Amino acid sequence: YNPFFSDAGLYEEHSYLVFESFDQEEDFFRGHQGNYLTDISRVLTYTGKRYNVYDVMVMTLDPVVQREQIAIARARVQTLEGVSHQRRLNFDMSVKMLLQSLQDRERITKIQGLLNQLMTFLQDELSIITGAYDEMLSLDEVIDQELILFVSLNTNKNSKAVTALGRMLLQNMQLMIGRRYESEQERCRDNRPMVSVILDEFAPFAYSNFAQILQTARGTNTAFLFALQALPQLLTVGRGFRDDVSSAPNTNMLLRTKDEETAQYFLRASARVPQKRRTLTVQRTGVFEDKYEPVGFGSETDIKDTRAQDEHIKNLPVGQMEILMTENRLGTLHSHLHVRVPRQYRFPGLEPRIYPRLHAVSHVEGANLRFKDPEVVRRTGRLATRTGRMTWM
Structure with a gap:
């Protein structure tokens, strides 16, 4: 999965989702770094070659390579068909900004935060996945071919890079849903396949704009299933984000929980219904x-109480849950469900195939950029000797 690759030519959106996945809210040069990454992506896109994180860093650090790629892209833009006058102006502006930044003696200092974040994707194992040029994963391809995509992200190992990669996947999915939502052909298409997205413990990968995806998912025939331990996990993004995500689902399933906020959320969602409170009169004797x-008489009082009860949802046995499910004719139904766990999960006729470990290779379609400035090569070589790490070459 190369986050900079887009088969639809959406290089600006992909550079944006890569940058936003870093969550650099406190960096003073955050705006400058985002624009710089977009300018680099625009130039590399117009060269006609696919590029990855390594290519972006080489072009960013090496002025010789940067000028060379600008010349290649400029010559190609002049002869490329289908490029509007405005897009050529945008390209010229990006080139102007990049060339002007080369005159700034503090150029690297201002974009150091961006470089530090990109370096997380140059780790040995992760770079095999994010540095590919071909045979790449496309979420549009997964949807169109009705495939099953299973992604396991372990935030306990290399949490910084894994968290950023998870956010990239979510933002890529949001971009795909947005494109399908604005497409009249997709919205009017008959027998559109239902897309099911299951997010288990997705709180570490959540970002503020993710709640917007829930507003357009129904228009693209996309269904989301969230699985969380407790609602306060979403507070890492913000209280408004938690409220937006928790109020979106039509169906709520709750296992035993001791978290008061989660319990109160389910109680409020179950709604208050009219009930009778019976009072029995007694007499003290002895x-x-x-x-x-x-003494044989009492009274009844009309009250309203939640259908779900606090003492019940906090004491559910293993294998039992309470469900709030919407029904078009009857409204919201409240049920108590007993779950029988099968001995094993198996898909009929499915023979799983284990693919060998991927190996990073360079292909002719890729940019394959390498350092050419002797000063940059000397500095990176000296740094590698001092730290014992692999050089850029």
Whole structure:
């Protein structure tokens, strides 16, 4: 999965989702770094070659390579068909900004935060996935071919890079849903396949704009299933984000929980319904010991109480859950479900194939950029000797 690759030519959107996945809210040069990454992506896109994180960093650090790629892209833009006058002006502006930044003696200092974040994707194992040029994963291809995509992200190992990669995938999915939502052909298409997205423990990968995806998902025939331990996990993004995500689902399933906020959320969602409260009158009797005996009359009071009960949802046995499910004719239904766990999960006729470990190779369609400035090569070589790390070459 190369986050900079887009078969639809959406290089600006992909450079944006890559930058936003870093979550650099406190960086003073955040705006400058985002624009710089977009300018680099625009130039590399017009060269006609596919590029990855390594190519972006080489072009960013090496002025010789940067000028060379600008010349290649400029010559290609002049002869490329289908490029509007405005897009050529945008390209010229990006080139102007890049060439002007080369005159700034603090150029690297201002974009150091961006370089530090990109370096997380140059780790040995992760770069095999994110540095590919071909045979890449496209979410549009997964949807169109009705495939099953399973992604396991372990935030306990290399949490910084894995978290950023998870956010990239979510933003890529949001971009795909947005494109399908604005497409009249997709929205009017008959027998559109239902797309099911299951997000288990997705709180570490959540970002503020993700709630917007829930507003347009229904228009693209996309269904989301969220699985969380407790609602406060979403507070890492913000209280408004938690409220937006928790209010979107039509169906809520709750296992045993001790979190008061999660329990109150389910109680409020179950709604208050009219009920009767019966009061029985008793009389105290006895001389040496007080006893209470009913006297045969009482009263009823109209009250409203939640359908789900607090003492029940906090004491559910294993394998039981409460469900709030919407029904078009009857409204919201409240049920108590007993789950029987099968001995094993198996898809009929599915023979799983284990593919060998991927190997990073360079292909002719890729940019394959390498350092050419002797000063940059000397500095990176000296740094590698001092730290014992692999050089850029």
